[in-house]
Amino acid sequence: MDVLFLSPNYPPEMPQFTRGLAEVGARVYGVGDTPKEALDPIARAHMHDYLQVRSLMDEADVMERCTRWMRGRSVDRVLCSWEPLVLLAARLRERWGVPGMSLDQVNGFRDKQIMKERVAAAGLRVPHSARVRSGREAWEAAERIGFPLIIKPIAGAGSADTFRVDSAKAMDDALVRLARVPEAIVEEFIEGEEYTYDTICINGKPVYENVVQYMPRPLIMRTQEWISPIQLTVRDLERQDVRPGIELGRSVLTALGMGTGYTHMEWYLTRSGEAIFGEIACRNGGACLVDQMNFTSDIDLYREWARASCWDHFEAVSPRLYNVACIFKRAQGRGRIQRIDGKEAFFQKYGNHIVRDALLPVGAMRRDWTQTLLSDGYLLLRHPDWNEALKMAQAAAQDVQLTAQ
Numbered sequence: 204m205d206v207l208f209l210s211p212n213y214p215p216e217m218p219q220f221t222r223g224l225a226e227v228g229a230r231v232y233g234v235g236d237t238p239k240e241a242l243d244p245i246a247r248a249h250m251h252d253y254l255q256v257r258s259l260m261d262e263a264d265v266m267e268r269c270t271r272w273m274r275g276r277s278v279d280r281v282l283c284s285w286e287p288l289v290l291l292a293a294r295l296r297e298r299w300g301v302p303g304m305s306l307d308q309v310n311g312f313r314d315k316q317i318m319k320e321r322v323a324a325a326g327l328r329v330p331h332s333a334r335v336r337s338g339r340e341a342w343e344a345a346e347r348i349g350f351p352l353i354i355k356p357i358a359g360a361g362s363a364d365t366f367r368v369d370s371a372k373a374m375d376d377a378l379v380r381l382a383r384v385p386e387a388i389v390e391e392f393i394e395g396e397e398y399t400y401d402t403i404c405i406n407g408k409p410v411y412e413n414v415v416q417y418m419p420r421p422l423i424m425r426t427q428e429w430i431s432p433i434q435l436t437v438r439d440l441e442r443q444d445v446r447p448g449i450e451l452g453r454s455v456l457t458a459l460g461m462g463t464g465y466t467h468m469e470w471y472l473t474r475s476g477e478a479i480f481g482e483i484a485c486r487n488g489g490a491c492l493v494d495q496m497n498f499t500s501d502i503d504l505y506r507e508w509a510r511a512s513c514w515d516h517f518e519a520v521s522p523r524l525y526n527v528a529c530i531f532k533r534a535q536g537r538g539r540i541q542r543i544d545g546k547e548a549f550f551q552k553y554g555n556h557i558v559r560d561a562l563l564p565v566g567a568m569r570r571d572w573t574q575t576l577l578s579d580g581y582l583l584l585r586h587p588d589w590n591e592a593l594k595m596a597q598a599a600a601q602d603v604q605l606t607a608q
């Protein structure tokens with residue numbers, strides 16, 4: 204089993220996926236733009252060979268170099284679980300005749316308007332929306348859809364350039380800020396709470412499922428620095444409030460013709476209990492989501508993704524034991540972390556439930572919270588009872604405070 208794996212080094216989950224691939228018996232050919240010497244040791248240790256390209260974002264160049272590199276060899280899989288490269292992986296598969304999801308299938312998970320049209324065509328509830336390529340088209344869509352609305356890039360990530368628009372004035376401002384985005388989408392604004400529906404699928408069938416609640420909604424947490432965002436896995440997937448989202452998610456996978464690999468869907472839960480489709484990607488959720496899912500059931504989904512991808516097989520037994528919370532922290536002030544208040548008391552009280560402390564240490568430079576949800580580090584904790592897990596997560600959000608100077 205020879206696997207070409209795009210970006211084995213970044214984002215931080217990828218070295219673990221590289222390990223997973225090697226552990227299920229694949230020979231991993233990694234392709235990235237990191238120099239060999241600077242690779243994560245876990246990625247390096249589990250690759251058979253590595254090709255450094257100039258830039259992973261230069262699709263034509265990467266296709267050419269990979270084709271030259273692989274000449275005379277055959278690959279059984281071309282895999283990638285990082286959003287900006289999922290289309291490139293599909294292009295390579297099509298060019299080389301390697302099994303896996305086609306460009307058209309993957310596009311349904313990448314282009315926010317195409318995905319919504321396909322999901323809506325299956326009779327599922329999506330926000331009303333329109334693809335727009337100019338200010339005039341955006342205004343036409345706004346008149347049809349009405350305020351409040353959302354305007355965002357057609358292939359966005361991390362809530363970048365995503366605006367809630369409540370008035371004509373706000374619309375003008377948003378259009379100025381989106382001037383450099385060639386294609387945007389205008390959407391009906393959905394009030395509600397936000398959840399994910401995550402899976403590992405084999406030939407479109409989920410062999411693993413997960414739900415996470417975001418607190419607060421991503422657009423708010425991504426734009427307000429003082430907030431400590433929380434994401435919490437839902438241990439009990441039989442819970443009545445999340446069932447509609449799971450049912451919706453399963454139908455979406457069918458509507459989009461999912462193949463094999465991870466999916467990460469976001470959905471809205473309205474006050475009336477309705478689940479409305481948000482967006483979906485054919486890769487794992489970022490930040491700490493895979494670790495959170497692993498800690499929910501004490502399993503290794505890095506390896507199981509690899510097993511599913513290579514051998515169409517999923518081996519983990521995944522009893523849902525815990526609600527796992529990730530609390531991302533942002534320091535007050537600029538520069539280096541100078542103090543961490545409340546951490547000791549928090550650990551004394553809840554130490555048994557903390558499964559990872561990844562807060563930046565005193566002396567470390569702050570990270571750019573607008574660029575990474577990981578911000579100035581995070582805590583992972585877990586509890587079998589939802590309310591207890593939530594209470595601890597909120598305590599971590601409020602009582603642990605980092606200060607920088």
Ligand SMILES: Nc1ncnc2c1ncn2[C@@H]1O[C@H](COP(=O)(O)OP(=O)(O)OP(=O)(O)O)[C@@H](O)[C@H]1O
Nearest residue numbers: 330353359360361362363390391392393420421422
């Ligand atoms: N139609 C909508 N109604 C209400 N809120 C929305 C809508 N569209 C987007 N949002 C808000 O903006 C956030 C980002 O939008 P979306 O998830 O589509 O983009 P993204 O940048 O790809 O996200 P990610 O951060 O998951 O990469 C959503 O999580 C939600 O909080």
Ligand SMILES: [Mg+2]
Nearest residue numbers: 361421469482
């Ligand atoms: Mg999103």
